[in-house]
Amino acid sequence: MAKRIAYLGPAGTYTQEAALRYDASAELIPFTSPAAVAMAVGSGMADEGVVAIENSLEGSVTDTLDLLIQESRLFICHELVLPIEHCLMGKPGTEATQLQVIYSHPQALAQCRRFLERCFPKAQLVASLSTTAAVQDMKESKSMAAAIAPRRAAEIYGAQVLAKDIQDNSANVTRFVVLTHADHEPTGKDKTSLCFAFTSDVPGLLYQAIGHFAKRGINLAKIESRPTKMGLGTYIFLIDCEGHREDAPLKEALEELRAQTSMLRVFGSYPRWQG
C-alpha cells in the first residue's frame, strides 16, 4: 500500500509540490489547515504530513509553530527547502494589459509587491484564503482578473500563465517539515528542533538556557519566541540546533536544559536538508 501523506491543500499548493518532491509515489491527501494535517496524522488517517514552517522572506509560519507546541504526539522526521516561484495567471485568452483585479493569498501579494506596483498600479488587489483559492476566485470573477499562484495550479485548474517568477526577491525559499509519530535515526548530518519555557522571568534565564548549547560549541540555526497565549510578556522559545538529540554533546545540553526549564519538548531530530 502506498504511503498516505496529508498536506495543506487544495491540489496545486506549494505544500503539495513539497510533498511530491518528498515522495512522488505516495498517495497525497489535501487538508484545509496545518492543524487538520496534524490531526490526520495523529489519528492515523495519514502516515505522514507535510507543512510549511518558514519562509526566507516572511519568516516563520506561526500556525505551524503553534501546532508543534500544542500537538505533542507528532515529531519532525524530515525537512525540505524549495524555491517559491510565483506566477501570474488568468483565464485562457486574458490580456495582461487589461487586468482589473488580482487575487492571491496576502503573503503572495506581499512577495510580489514591487512587480504589482510597477506593472499593475491600478489593479485592485484582493485577498484569497490560499494561492489556489485565488485561482478559483479568479475563474469565478466577472472582472478581468488574474491570480498569483504556483505554476502547478495553472496546469491543474486550466489557467494561462501570463508572467512567471514575479516575486520581488529571488532568495524566496520555503522550508517544509514532514510530521509523523517518531523522528529520524542519526545520520551524522542532523538538525534538532525543540521548544522550552520558564515559569518565572528572572533576568538571565534565557542566557543560561542557550549557554548549555554555546559551551559545547553547538550552533543554533534559529531562535524564535511565540506567545504562551496567557497574556503579553510570557513566551515559549523555539530553537533549531545542529546535531541529533542522541549525539552526546546535545544529549547533555538537553538534560541540563530540562532541569532548568518548566517545559521542554523536543520536536525531533532529522537529516539536515542538503539541497
Next chain:
Amino acid sequence: MAKRIAYLGPAGTYTQEAALRYDASAELIPFTSPAAVAMAVGSGMADEGVVAIENSLEGSVTDTLDLLIQESRLFICHELVLPIEHCLMGKPGTEATQLQVIYSHPQALAQCRRFLERCFPKAQLVASLSTTAAVQDMKESKSMAAAIAPRRAAEIYGAQVLAKDIQDNSANVTRFVVLTHADHEPTGKDKTSLCFAFTSDVPGLLYQAIGHFAKRGINLAKIESRPTKMGLGTYIFLIDCEGHREDAPLKEALEELRAQTSMLRVFGSYPRWQG
C-alpha cells in the same frame, strides 16, 4: 495646530482606537499599510504614526518589525497595550441564525475559531484585507452576511452588533507603538527596543550578545528573530529590554553589543505601558 497622527486605516480599525486613546485631540490620518504610515511620518505628512507590533495570541506583527529594521529614520517614543474585543455585526435587521457568510481579516477569523465552529458551523468564512474592509464586504454581499470587526466599526459604518466579545481567549491584547523622529527622555520606568545581526554564524555569538544584558541583571522582555531576506538561516535578532538607553548599565551593554555585532540599531527608549 493639532498634532497629525498617521494610523493603519480605514476608520474603525483597532489601530485607530489606539491612536485615539494615545491622543484624542490629534488629527488622525488613515493609511493603508504600516509602511505607508512610516513613510507619512518620515516625509513630514504626519507628526507621529501608530502601528500594531505584537498580539498576545498571534505574536509579532512581522510587517511592523521589518519596517523598524528597514526604516532607519523613525524611533519608538511610546507604547500602548489595548484589549481586542471582536464583535459580530450585520446589516440592520440581520437574523444571526440565518447567516451564510462571515467576513473578516484571517487573524480575526482565527481568533474567533471556537465561537464560529460552535455557533455557525455551516457559514462560509471569507478573508477580507482588514476588519473594516470586512464590514464593507459584508454590506456589499448579496448573501445573509456578517463581519467580525471592532465595535467602533459598527458605529462608523452603520452596522448592527449581533454578538460581542466573541474571541476564544480573553487574554487577547495588542501592543501598539508610536513612531516619530526621536525617542522619549528617561522616566525611570522605561523599555528599550533594538535589533542586531552578525556577519558570521560562529556558535555562541548570540549567547555572548545576550550575555551583555544578563551579566548586568537587565531583563529581556522579548527576543525574536526575523529573516535578513538574504536566504534561510541568516537572521536579525530583535530584543525588548528593561531600562532606558541612557541608563548606565544599559548604555554599557549596548556599547559592548555594538562592538560584537555587524549591525546594531536602537529603535528607541520609551515609558513602559502601565495599563
